[in-house]
Amino acid sequence: MSRELDRRRLLGRALAFGAASLLPGCDYDHLRHPDLADRALTAISRWNDRVQAALFDPRTLAPIYPASAITRPPRFNAFYDENQVRVVDGATWKLELSGLIADKRPWRLADLRAAPQESQITRLICVEGWRVIGQWGGVPLGWFLRRIGADLRARYVSFHCADGYYESIDMESALHPQTILALDFLGKPLTPPFGFPLRLRIPTKLGFKNPKSVVALGVTNVFPGGYWVAQGYNWFSGS
Amino acid sequence: MSDRPVPARRPIHPWPLRLMHWLNATAIVIMIGSGWQIYDAAPLFRFTFPEQITIGEWLGAAVAWHLAGMWLLVLNGLCYLAWGWGSGHFRRRLRPPGPRELWRDILLALTFRLDHRHGVYNAVQRALYLGVIALGVLIVASGLAVWKPVQLWWLSDLFGGFAMSRYVHFFAMAGIACFLAVHLALVALVPKVLVPMITGGRLSEDVR
Structure with missing residues (x-):
């Protein structure tokens, strides 16, 4: 039901401006009527996923910036307002693991703090068009996946968040050296609005591919989708 | 009237040109209409485009239109450039x-x-x-x-x-x-x- 409503939303009044006449046969007035344009756009979006995967070069690094370029104050963004942020208890928080992983024991914050850390000053580009520069530090996801014995030939790495958000990325991007499980932001532990205690930081993808307050990580060959992808955003969304 | 043979009357616009013109017109409408909606999500200037003249009711739909329309725009545009060069259209008409x-x-x-x-x-x-x-x-x-x-x-x-x-x-x-x-x-x-x-x-x- 909600999926259908979402699909309605993808098109809605999409055909302003005379474009409707270009797509005969579309019936935008009946919820249960399958849309020609809707299907076409979804198919092309899947094709664009493949094109972007082919264009992705694992050796190409996202640009790095000097500390002076960091955006201050940092910009909050989520599918809710900042005062509605779910605060996670770091003492009881665990990162649950599932799927094609040899060692599925959950990780606590202290375990992740003891792992090798990487810091980066990179740019986060939002699908809306704005961008901010920030400093994130944490555990390289590639190191983590190897450490837990993940099947690196699997296609997807998925993330579920404390606030119900979910996302997934392709394995090649997951193994990119700049993809990290971030614990720190601007030199301090992440704060709740910015994803405490752990968020994905992946500067080779758009901002909404950087889920915050992650509570579960999975490795799978079954397409996990994402919160925004289910509503029509392109899944790969690489930069 | 001259007495030389009447040359075969050629079309003003040959069919490949007409086809590409209207495909391009379609692509341009899709790209500008959806582009305006994308612009509205993070405006560069102190104005936004009225939603009635944009394509895609919200950002996600507009991005989907834009990244689909780009294929029509680019592939048709490349065909046009190749045809314009190969047929002599550019040389004859676009000096x-x-x-x-x-x-x-x-x-x-x-x-x-x-x-x-x-x-x-x-x-x-x-x-x-x-x-x-x-x-x-x-x-x-x-x-x-x-x-x-x-x-x-x-x-x-x-x-x-x-x-x-x-x-x-x-x-x-x-x-x-x-x-x-x-x-x-x-x-x-x-x-x-x-x-x-x-x-x-x-x-x-x-x-x-």
Whole structure:
């Protein structure tokens, strides 16, 4: 039901401006009527996923910036307002693991703090068009996946968040050296609005591919989708 | 009447040109309409485009339209460039105008004295068409720089980075929109040019 409503939303009044006449046969007035344009756009979006995967070069690094370029104050963004942020208890928080992983024991914050850390000053580009520069530090996801014995030939790495958000990325991007499980932001532990205690930081993808307050990580060959992808955003969304 | 053999009457606009013209018109409408909706999500200036004239009810739909329309725009555009070169269309009809003939034709056009001959582009037309082709190349290149600032970092650098690429992309759109305004105004002034772009028309004499 909600999926259908979402699909309605993808098109809605999409055909302003005379474009409707270009797509005969579309019936935008009946919820249960399958849309020609809707299907076409979804198919092309899947094709664009493949094109972007082919264009992705694992050796190409996202640009790095000097500390002076960091955006201050940092910009909050989520599918809710900042005062509605779910605060996670770091003492009881665990990162649950599932799927094609040899060692599925959950990780606590202290375990992740003891792992090798990487810091980066990179740019986060939002699908809306704005961008901010920030400093994130944490555990390289590639190191983590190897450490837990993940099947690196699997296609997807998925993330579920404390606030119900979910996302997934392709394995090649997951193994990119700049993809990290971030614990720190601007030199301090992440704060709740910015994803405490752990968020994905992946500067080779758009901002909404950087889920915050992650509570579960999975490795799978079954397409996990994402919160925004289910509503029509392109899944790969690489930069 | 001369007694030389009457040459086969060629169409004013051959069918590949007509097909590509209307495919391009479709692509331009999709790209500008969805582009305005994307612009509205993070405006560069102190205005937004009214939702009634944008394509895609929200950002996700607009991005889907935009990244689908780009294929039509680019593939059709590449076909046009290849055809224009290969068929001699560019050589015959789109010779870059010199400054003097351009100035002369601009004055004639502004005083409504510029003649239209089917199959011959005057200096103003040639300048406009060559200009909009250049803008087409610019808008695709800057669009790729906005879409892939990491993988196509060299293209992004060429435009001065991600933020500047957005401005270049916007102004290229504005240039194309200005072209469209002039283009449609000229069609309105000389409506007889519209029919041959659909039917092909026939040249009344062998215009090279």
